[in-house]
Amino acid sequence: MTSYLLRGVSLLGAAPTDVHIVDGRISDRSSDPEIIDAAGLVALPGLVDLHTHLREPGREDAETVETGSRSAALGGYTAVFAMANTSPVADTAGVVEQVWRLGREAGLVDVQPIGAVTVGLAGKQLAELGAMASSAAGVRIFSDDGHCVADPRLMRRALEYVKAFDGIIAQHAEEPRLTEGAQMHEGEVSTRLGLTGWPAVAEEAIIARDVLLAEHVGSRLHVCHVSTAGSVEVLRQAKARGVRVTAEVTPHHLLLTDELAASYDPVYKVNPPLRTASDVQALRDALVEGVIDIVATDHAPHAVEDKECEWAYARPGMVGLETALPVVLSVLGERWDLIAERMSRTPARIAGLTGHGTDLSVGSPANLTLVDPSARRVVDPAELASRSRNTPYAGTTLPGRIVATFLRGEPTVLDGKAVK
Numbered sequence: 001m002t003s004y005l006l007r008g009v010s011l012l013g014a015a016p017t018d019v020h021i022v023d024g025r026i027s028d029r030s031s032d033p034e035i036i037d038a039a040g041l042v043a044l045p046g047l048v049d050l051h052t053h054l055r056e057p058g059r060e061d062a063e064t065v066e067t068g069s070r071s072a073a074l075g076g077y078t079a080v081f082a083m084a085n086t087s088p089v090a091d092t093a094g095v096v097e098q099v100w101r102l103g104r105e106a107g108l109v110d111v112q113p114i115g116a117v118t119v120g121l122a123g124k125q126l127a128e129l130g131a132m133a134s135s136a137a138g139v140r141i142f143s144d145d146g147h148c149v150a151d152p153r154l155m156r157r158a159l160e161y162v163k164a165f166d167g168i169i170a171q172h173a174e175e176p177r178l179t180e181g182a183q184m185h186e187g188e189v190s191t192r193l194g195l196t197g198w199p200a201v202a203e204e205a206i207i208a209r210d211v212l213l214a215e216h217v218g219s220r221l222h223v224c225h226v227s228t229a230g231s232v233e234v235l236r237q238a239k240a241r242g243v244r245v246t247a248e249v250t251p252h253h254l255l256l257t258d259e260l261a262a263s264y265d266p267v268y269k270v271n272p273p274l275r276t277a278s279d280v281q282a283l284r285d286a287l288v289e290g291v292i293d294i295v296a297t298d299h300a301p302h303a304v305e306d307k308e309c310e311w312a313y314a315r316p317g318m319v320g321l322e323t324a325l326p327v328v329l330s331v332l333g334e335r336w337d338l339i340a341e342r343m344s345r346t347p348a349r350i351a352g353l354t355g356h357g358t359d360l361s362v363g364s365p366a367n368l369t370l371v372d373p374s375a376r377r378v379v380d381p382a383e384l385a386s387r388s389r390n391t392p393y394a395g396t397t398l399p400g401r402i403v404a405t406f407l408r409g410e411p412t413v414l415d416g417k418a419v420k
């Protein structure tokens with residue numbers, strides 16, 4: 001294995017130092033290494049995304065495990081969790097093992113499949129959670145994401161079931177009866193545009209119910225893509241009581257608002273919808289405070305025909321892996337330790353993923369990313385490695401450039417380009 005010397009690198013914003021990578025681990029020395037001039041670059045533990053849609057199997061025209069992995073590596077990620085809303089749905093040991101194996105073959109990030117909670121995401125019958133957990137993929141997180149596990153009895157059973165192996169149910173919190181026909185956030189802008197709204201309470205009511213169920217069962221709940229100020233308050237109270245709940249926010253919900261829907265450009269259509277400026281502020285505060293534990297991308301690639309059409313017919317979702325860190329940098333500033341906590345260490349800890357989200361001390365597995373914080377980049381959809389182009393940041397200037405990413409000591413990205 002090649003050894004590397006990262007010359008003059010700043011570990012999480014600290015004074016420049018030399019970091020060596022030998023046999024896949026961080027070391028204090030090396031002999032005859034390949035030298036990388038890292039002056040001005042900041043090293044972070046490789047980012048970990050608990051919410052990625054890789055679309056394989058079934059929609060390889062929008063993304064594959066390989067193209068999504070490359071997109072992730074270019075975004076500074078070393079591990080991603082692949083959502084189960086594929087076709088066929090990842091609701092059996094066979095499908096999760098297939099995704100896991102494709103991830104290993106691509107070899108660009110560690111791909112950990114998430115299993116479906118219910119058969120076919122239909123919300124009627126529990127999937128074979130135990131078989132997925134004991135499969136080669138070792139699934140620990142289950143989610144019907146894209147759909148809410150709306151039936152409270154099924155949600156209770158799922159929480160009970162995964163408790164045996166310390167699993168997690170990750171909920172897409174959306175009371176479906178309150179969002180029928182919804183096109184965007186329900187509020188002033190939806191009224192003005194005459195579009196049916198997705199009220200904040202549709203999210204908050206499910207989170208409130210689920211924290212009570214998780215508390216009752218003593219099991220672990222994770223809330224996907226929290227988007228409202230009211231949800232933050234429900235989470236704050238639950239955490240104060242000691243409920244085993246964690247929560248994520250997406251980069252887009254930290255930056256963009258429902259005003260963008262006035263353009264009728266479906267690139268801004270997403271679930272949950274973009275909310276108001278005061279929700280954005282509450283989400284930022286909650287992320288800093290830790291009421292929201294992590295940033296997760298909800299990278300949701302869609303084919304051109306599913307996005308470049310009328311708003312009402314467009315699929316919800318945005319790509320996000322390659323812009324997540326720049327967006328978070330623009331929101332939080334260069335608070336490197338906080339960024340490492342929210343985008344690497346805490347997601348790794350929640351998922352029980354070892355070897356990622358380390359403190360980068362000598363002996364740690366060399367899963368890390370190098371960022372140039374002084375660079376600024378105009379987002380060009382044509383340059384994305386993702387197979388899809390549905391980024392809401394086209395033409396936007398964002399801070400920070402991911403220069404290199406290492407997975408177990410081997411570069412997946414060098415000079416801002418994917419190695420393979």
Ligand SMILES: NC(=O)N[C@@H](CC(=O)O)C(=O)O
Nearest residue numbers: 053145146270271300316317
């Ligand atoms: N977020 C979205 O708008 N879409 C996601 C599903 C989801 O995360 O709910 C997708 O799979 O496209």
Ligand SMILES: [Zn+2]
Nearest residue numbers: 145146172224
């Ligand atoms: Zn979702």
